[in-house]
Amino acid sequence: MLKLLAESKDERIEVITSASSEPEGMRETYTKVFNEIGYTNFDFLDICDEYLHSDFHFKRVEAAKTVFFTGGDQSRICRSLKQSVLTDLLKRKYQEEDGFMIAGTSAGAMCMPKIMIVEALNGEAMLEHDIELDTGLGFIENCIVDTHFVHRARFGRLAHAVILHQECWGI
Template sequence: MQEPKGTLIALGGGDDDGLISLIRSEICSTDSHIEVITTATLEPMESGQAYKEAFEELGCNSVRFMHIDEENEPDKPQNLERIKQAEVIFFTGGNQLRLKEFLAGSKLHHLMQQRFQHEEITIAGTSAGAAAMSNRMIYEGYGSYSLMKGEVKTTDGLSFINNLFIDTHFTERGRFGRLAHAVTKRPEFVGIGLGEETGIIIKSANHVEVFGTGVVTIMDGSKVRYTNIPDVKEGDPIAIENLTMHLLVEGHEYCLTDRTFRPLSQQKRSADAATAK
């Protein structure tokens, strides 16, 4: 299967001015069509208008927002036409289960996936909008309870990329346990924990680069030698041996295909900066 031509950008939540500035400065021009999807939030008008104004303050002049829920079905002809024109699709925060319930499996969703696979489109999101990007997403597991068997729940996501768990508000809400639990149960998945005001750019479904002020946590369960998860009963604490973890900050990269960590070379950073101008 060919590598997708699209780019994913995911933010861990919190203040998203840095994400909006990144999209404007490195991804799109003032005339690019930006579509904000407000399905995850329970305050769609307020959220959509706020993002529209934030992009417009940076000079973007073609920004619209779209709400899909039980009263606004996704596959209206005007929605499909707008997504055909979009160069950036931005998913707001809220509750990621709403994205699965009201958007996943629709014609609109399939159109987004097809465009991401075959065109140079950008899919961006913050908080819930970031957590839903992969083919599986974590939606439950809190504090110390997340280290008890059965307390971490996952479900289908939007499948712009496969075999990732993207968890948000990671350090601020103590989500280390649930990501460790998730990748140990599904070692074919890489876990990515995003702190607030910190995010990742994923190109070619492989190269993960960091932006923002905080830390990105990478968890790899592929080298786990032992876990008691298959043997203990629901509610019992779990044991894991040899879980691999990396901490990335801006200027570093993680490659998903070979699961390697490296600092970005000065030459590469300079080339990227030149390309963005």
């Protein structure tokens, strides 16, 4: 999967670690993985509120061919980015720029749709008020993304979210 992040191993990849409470750990993990694969042009951004309008961050995202969101807490990503100029830039690049890719794993994937699962009280979320949904970043319409089905038994909460939003596919 990671080989598909960029057409060339020299194209710029920005890895956004804002979802993680341990961004340095993410930096170590992805540096090792990207080096093993042979990517040569990547760096890390831990974007928080004070940096949302930073020219430095804006220029780095603008120059990227791929922006990759790591795992952690999808709500942390959305709190940081939902109303920012960086999100506007990402949406413009995603919709208009040939060859641009936006990707994520775990929380980084869950925050991509318009509707995002925040949490479920009992894991399976099959009772009426056991699931909490919020708006995600809105890069994808008509689907809801969840992750970790086997290890965290999340199939029920995805099914519940789709029942609540029948216009959406569950991924």
